[in-house]
Amino acid sequence: MAVAAENQSQPPQNDLPYVLILKPPAAFSIFGDHFFHSPKFQFLKAFESPLPLSQFLLTHAQSVQAILTSASGSVTADTIRLLPHLGLVVTTSQGINHIDCSECRRRGIAVAGAGTIFSTDCADSAVGLLLDVLRKVSAANRYVKQGLWSSQGNYPLGNKLGGKQVGIVGLGSIGTEVAKRLEAFSCSISYNSRSKKPSVPYTFYPNVVELAVHCDALIICCALTDETHHLIGKEVLSALGKDGVIINIARGPIIDEKELVQCLIKREIRGAGLDVFEHEPDVPVELLALDNVVMSPHNAVCTTESLEELRKTVVGNFEAFFSNEPLLTPVPLDDLPHLSARKQQKVQCFITINMAFLGLQKVDRFSGKGNGSIS
């Protein structure tokens, strides 16, 4: 299978099948080619070629059997149509709203995602942040590390997690994992979602303000869409009240950050645990000195272990495909609603993991409200 001489990133001349990479996933950029290395396929890197993409694709049209992409790399119908032998698209993200699934379905192209690899890390972070804010873990740690315990005595008591009414905004796979964990702490769970989930035992509130009224803590796990942009504003925060805590491990712009900052400064809510921000990596300076705010740098989503799991899943999907074995994490395209490519940007059925935490904030950041979002 010859590759055109004009491709500066000419792959080795061997018989291994080609996996096209239009734009490198974050893990690929950081750890290099070997991160997804396999003896059963090789990568064809469009992003290293000086050719315009369409010309690159035309040149390699007969070679490409599969694509590797991520949440920040769209796979459009136009791209798919240029690749007659394309049989699989693998994305490093949990969501697939950056892939034209209608075209894949029409062509019989399989799609595989990251499954729910990242859901548990996200849920763990949400619970960790909630425990930290309520029990003042980071603040007390700072107090001890500053040597104040022996000189100034005890640190103020924190608040109990058990028995708290916790409202989950967006009961997708992450929200469900959060609920499962908090049940073990004897919390009462309620939720807001686009619709009531019949198989779920938790109290459903169709309105977030109403949910906040009935909760001691709100955990934001929903997708960032036009509908959820600034969903958490003054009204919700007031409804949450002065003993309320808010946790956001979803997307910064779901909260009206200016309103949140004011509420925290004025102690109109008890505290916040924030992994995401409206203009990250910039963080409101007013939050830096507040003991009732715990922040993490958009890393709720991933750990070294889940990144390794991702590697195995991505490689395993390709190896299965090239060996005619069942995929590890196929996305059932027949279950997807028939949506246009444009509307698919807003599909919230799956979770898209923004790999920004791995160093691509400036690339991925705000590539679109419906992109790189968590549902």
Add this chain to the structure above:
Amino acid sequence: MAVAAENQSQPPQNDLPYVLILKPPAAFSIFGDHFFHSPKFQFLKAFESPLPLSQFLLTHAQSVQAILTSASGSVTADTIRLLPHLGLVVTTSQGINHIDCSECRRRGIAVAGAGTIFSTDCADSAVGLLLDVLRKVSAANRYVKQGLWSSQGNYPLGNKLGGKQVGIVGLGSIGTEVAKRLEAFSCSISYNSRSKKPSVPYTFYPNVVELAVHCDALIICCALTDETHHLIGKEVLSALGKDGVIINIARGPIIDEKELVQCLIKREIRGAGLDVFEHEPDVPVELLALDNVVMSPHNAVCTTESLEELRKTVVGNFEAFFSNEPLLTPVPLDDLPHLSARKQQKVQCFITINMAFLGLQKVDRFSGKGNGSIS
């Protein structure tokens, strides 16, 4: 019921029954008499009298129907024998090894404790510290608050909690609550205890070194006794290994702190979450700068909510007693082994909560290895 004139802290002359306080519980000292106020009884405060205790007790022998004590206030057989109308001892602690239960049983005196009020807070703290160390919550929070995210990029990824092998040293009520929570995070639980617990599904290791060999994290929940003093030393820490994490919410001296400090400095274990220390409130200075160490000032045990629950439980027990109603949290003395007063100091069947966090460190601290301990 007349009260001797020589009592400087002479109680009001009313008909309310008397509850004797030999040494004020921490909550009493901090919040004052009204913390345990009730219209159904009044306090007789031996600690405010200039009289020697035996003389005070002789003076009021006919008046005292009940005693309020705490983990740091012993109720000895000698005291009990001086009070012919004593019918109830209520302690603010979960444990009762500071009360001569043999004498109570012999005399038919009821004993009530704090029940398991504090177990859940302790367990929450253990999980919070474990999550913090693994996911670098406090360290990443510090990084963001120092403004380093935008200037220096992402913070290193943490480690996943799910799937970790967690070993619990001491599977009492706190250890059991820790296990329940960690099961919801998909951790595998094993434990070390004085004996295998037949009704528990977790793997039992009779030896702590063996437990550590098989674990990614060790959580210390056992009592401090002669047997557990420096139970966690070089051998256990080496067995835990360089990826291992240790959490201590029990008592500082259970860990050989010098060895722990060396292991942490040399990164021979991954990290530590410490609520207790050998010489608290003094903390080893070597730990202050370590990002892999999260510390709290011996406040794992309590929150404002559990303190309020304690208040209701203590008052409720006295009110029930004086109304001939069943006690709220009676301790079944018939189940206790027949131990001498001396040996009772080592009974690990119950959890004694050190109320040091409420400001009495210097009073309570190291009043005895078998006292103020968690099992």
